[in-house]
Amino acid sequence: MKLLFVFILIMAPLMSSCNNLNQPLDCSDIYQQDKSKPSGVYTIYPMGGRSAVQVYCDMATAGGRWTVIQRRIDGSVNFYRPWDFYKMGFGSAAGEYWLGLDNMHYLTNKQQKYELLVDMEDFEGKKVFARYSSFKVGAECGGYILQVSGFTDGGAGDSLIYHNGMKFSTFDKDQDLWPENCARKFMGAFWYNTCHYANPNGVYRWGADNSLFAVGVVWHHWKGYDYSLKTISMKIRPVQ
Numbered sequence: 001m002k003l004l005f006v007f008i009l010i011m012a013p014l015m016s017s018c019n020n021l022n023q024p025l026d027c028s029d030i031y032q033q034d035k036s037k038p039s040g041v042y043t044i045y046p047m048g049g050r051s052a053v054q055v056y057c058d059m060a061t062a063g064g065r066w067t068v069i070q071r072r073i074d075g076s077v078n079f080y081r082p083w084d085f086y087k088m089g090f091g092s093a094a095g096e097y098w099l100g101l102d103n104m105h106y107l108t109n110k111q112q113k114y115e116l117l118v119d120m121e122d123f124e125g126k127k128v129f130a131r132y133s134s135f136k137v138g139a140e141c142g143g144y145i146l147q148v149s150g151f152t153d154g155g156a157g158d159s160l161i162y163h164n165g166m167k168f169s170t171f172d173k174d175q176d177l178w179p180e181n182c183a184r185k186f187m188g189a190f191w192y193n194t195c196h197y198a199n200p201n202g203v204y205r206w207g208a209d210n211s212l213f214a215v216g217v218v219w220h221h222w223k224g225y226d227y228s229l230k231t232i233s234m235k236i237r238p239v240q
């Protein structure tokens with residue numbers, strides 16, 4: 001009996017750290033395990049044991065630990081998709097993808113507060129960012145409401161605050177505040193208001209193009225409605 005007690009005492013910390021090692025919740029957990037790990041594709045478990053999902057971890061920008069939840073880099077993935085895809089996630093962690101609203105909800109509704117960094121680049125190679133000290137996605141039953149605040153300007157301007165408090169909309173699920181359908185009109189999926197200042201899931205159009213109004217990968221406060229960005233990525237991490 002005494003031996004068993006000692007055994008449990010010795011094994012307890014091992015067992016708990018083992019669980020953590022095998023099932024990191026996000027890229028911040030992966031970073032804490034080994035601070036020398038480079039940026040790249042890793043497996044995380046945002047909803048526990050059976051929720052394995054591949055993501056891109058940014059371990060370099062502003063201290064690293066970022067879990068990328070959305071990324072456009074080359075137009076290789078079609079982002080004009082219905083509700084179920086935005087709920088569950090799609091694309092490739094090594095390239096363009098959307099992590100999924102369920103994963104975003106679970107990650108950002110744990111005890112720790114999350115911050116958001118939006119990195120973007122134009123076709124001339126100029127890079128800017130917008131940073132928010134608080135980012136949270138509500139539950140599906142409430143429409144995955146976006147809560148974002150605490151803006152810091154890295155040259156991009158604040159195109160997201162207009163979307164704060166909005167429900168998520170896709171072309172087949174209109175939860176925006178416009179009488180018509182924002183997702184259909186602007187060929188994306190987002191927390192549309194009436195409709196947008198940011199359309200990161202819009203059509204990849206390789207730069208300036210005013211043939212169709214504001215349907216591109218738009219961040220209005222930086223490049224206006226007629227410019228579709230070369231890259232944009234939204235990444236989150238727990239506030240330390």
Ligand SMILES: [Ca+2]
Nearest residue numbers: 176178179180
């Ligand atoms: Ca509508």
